[in-house]
Amino acid sequence: MNQGKLVFSQLMAFLPLSTFRRCVARHRGDHKVQDFTCMDQFLTMAFAQLTYRESLRDIEVNLRAQAKRLYHMGLRCKTVSPNTLANANATRPWQIYADFAQHLIAMARPLYAQEPLAIDLDATVYAFDATTIDLCLSVYPWAPFRTHKAAIKLHTLLDLRGSIPTFIHTTDGKTHEVNTLDLLDLEPGAYYLLDRGYLDFQRLFAIHQANAFFVTRAKSNTKFKRRYSHPVDRVNSNIVCDQTGVLTVFYSSKDYPATLRRVVAKDENGKRITFLTNNFALKPELIADLYRQRWQVELFFKWIKQHLRIKTFFGTTENAVKTQIWTAVCTYVLIAIAKKRLHLNSSLHEILQILSLTMFETTPYKSTTYATGP
Numbered sequence: 021m022n023q024g025k026l027v028f029s030q031l032m033a034f035l036p037l038s039t040f041r042r043c044v045a046r047h048r049g050d051h052k053v054q055d056f057t058c059m060d061q062f063l064t065m066a067f068a069q070l071t072y073r074e075s076l077r078d079i080e081v082n083l084r085a086q087a088k089r090l091y092h093m094g095l096r097c098k099t100v101s102p103n104t105l106a107n108a109n110a111t112r113p114w115q116i117y118a119d120f121a122q123h124l125i126a127m128a129r130p131l132y133a134q135e136p137l138a139i140d141l142d143a144t145v146y147a148f149d150a151t152t153i154d155l156c157l158s159v160y161p162w163a164p165f166r167t168h169k170a171a172i173k174l175h176t177l178l179d180l181r182g183s184i185p186t187f188i189h190t191t192d193g194k195t196h197e198v199n200t201l202d203l204l205d206l207e208p209g210a211y212y213l214l215d216r217g218y219l220d221f222q223r224l225f226a227i228h229q230a231n232a233f234f235v236t237r238a239k240s241n242t243k244f245k246r247r248y249s250h251p252v253d254r255v256n257s258n259i260v261c262d263q264t265g266v267l268t269v270f271y272s273s274k275d276y277p278a279t280l281r282r283v284v285a286k287d288e289n290g291k292r293i294t295f296l297t298n299n300f301a302l303k304p305e306l307i308a309d310l311y312r313q314r315w316q317v318e319l320f321f322k323w324i325k326q327h328l329r330i331k332t333f334f335g336t337t338e339n340a341v342k343t344q345i346w347t348a349v350c351t352y353v354l355i356a357i358a359k360k361r362l363h364l365n366s367s368l369h370e371i372l373q374i375l376s377l378t379m380f381e382t383t384p385y386k387s388t389t390y391a392t393g394p
Contacts, residue, residue: 024383024384025092025382026380026381027375027382027383028067028070028094028379029092029093029094031070031375032093032094034357034361035354037059040062043116043117044059044116046116046119047119049116055097056104058108060095060096060097060100061105061108061109062117062347064079064083064100064105065334065344065348066347067079067093069348070351070372070375071379076105076106079100079105079334080099080100080102083095083099087099089380105334109337109340109343109344110335110337110339110340111339114339114346117343117347117350118342120350121188121349124354125185125353127357128182128353129186131356131357131360131361132179132181132182132184132356133181138180138309138313139306140306141211141306141310143209143210143211144179144207145179145180145181145211145213145310145313146178146180146211146212146213147180147213147313147316148175148212148218148317149175149176149215149318149321150173150175150176150200151173152165152171152173153171153174154169155169155170155171155333160172160336162338163192163338163341170192170193171192172190172191172193172341173190173191173193173195174188174190174345175187175189175191175197175200176317176320178317178320183319183356184353184356185349185353187203187205188346190341198223201223201226206226206230207230207232208231208232209232209233211232211310212227213236213311214234215314216238216239219236219238219239221267221272221275224276224296225276225277225278227298228298233297233299234297234298235296235310237311238282238294238295238296242272243268243269243272244263244268244280245266245268246263247263247265247279248263248265249262249263250304252304258287259285259305259308260284260285260286260292261284262281262282262283263281264280264281280298281298281299281300281307282295282296283295283297283304283307283308285304285305295307295308352368355368355372356368358371359371
């Protein structure tokens with residue numbers, strides 16, 4: 021007797037299958053493939069991410085124990101061997117899953133367009149940062165970082181409405197983070213929150229010329245000449261000063277010839293933090309609060325590393341690593357889409373924890389995740 025769809029199948033029902041097939045056909049992912057298709061590969065990788073599998077052998081053991089349910093999960097293969105999955109990850113183009121992730125992101129962003137920000141600002145706010153994932157140099161020689169260490173960097177532009185990644189780029193560990201700013205399609209009127217590691221005035225001026233806004237931290241050696249000081253409430257706020265001025269160092273002033281705004285604020289420990297921005301309309305308190313929202317991208321990296329098991333790779337080639345990264349991103353965005361379409365109150369973290377224990381149950385997906393909501 022049919023007891024209903026598995027929770028895993030209910031979640032995968034949100035996948036746009038026609039779009040996935042177009043991505044596979046574009047890169048000829050199923051060319052001369054008979055048994056283990058790209059869809060089987062994606063479902064297997066999504067299962068591994070959602071259930072915290074640690075290795076290829078771990079994936080095989082768990083799926084072999086549920087061999088009678090593989091068809092109901094959407095898998096059309098009888099078994100999933102480590103060699104088959106490893107070969108698929110190593111040879112099938114990772115661009116399939118990169119393209120598919122972009123389609124899922126395009127689906128997710130409108131769902132979160134009305135999501136309130138933690139601050140009162142009617143504009144699109146992005147946080148841009150990078151994280152380094154350490155690797156073994158002898159196993160991953162294609163990702164040089166230091167003399168005896170390999171690494172890859174994951175550069176991410178995060179839309180703070182719903183914490184949806186809109187731009188993801190992977191490089192080797194030697195690539196400096198600031199270089200990836202050149203790859204962004206800047207959106208006029210949007211705000212870009214940048215760490216001081218991205219303090220490159222030529223690139224910041226490019227953001228300014230694109231009619232977008234940036235908020236970043238100044239370095240201790242940044243030379244700034246004050247032209248105007250604006251009144252601030254030092255008693256009832258944490259703002260020390262709000263100034264308009266220009267850069268004085270020759271090369272910096274050449275790279276950024278326009279005026280800048282400098283806001284100095286105190287944190288909860290009394291430490292002074294200096295912010296630089298090209299926005300002169302927002303209140304200084306809002307500039308400081310806006311920069312604090314940048315930490316949402318750090319939470320995204322924590323999610324990717326800890327919960328979606330990017331730290332343990334199911335292959336050693338560059339193609340296998342990028343395939344796993346992009347399938348993890350697809351899984352993350354898919355959960356975000358399901359959360360919004362089912363109107364779930366649970367956080368993404370709570371949903372993922374519950375899914376890891378209920379993949380083979382036939383309870384309605386909404387019932388398994390709604391209970392933890394407020």
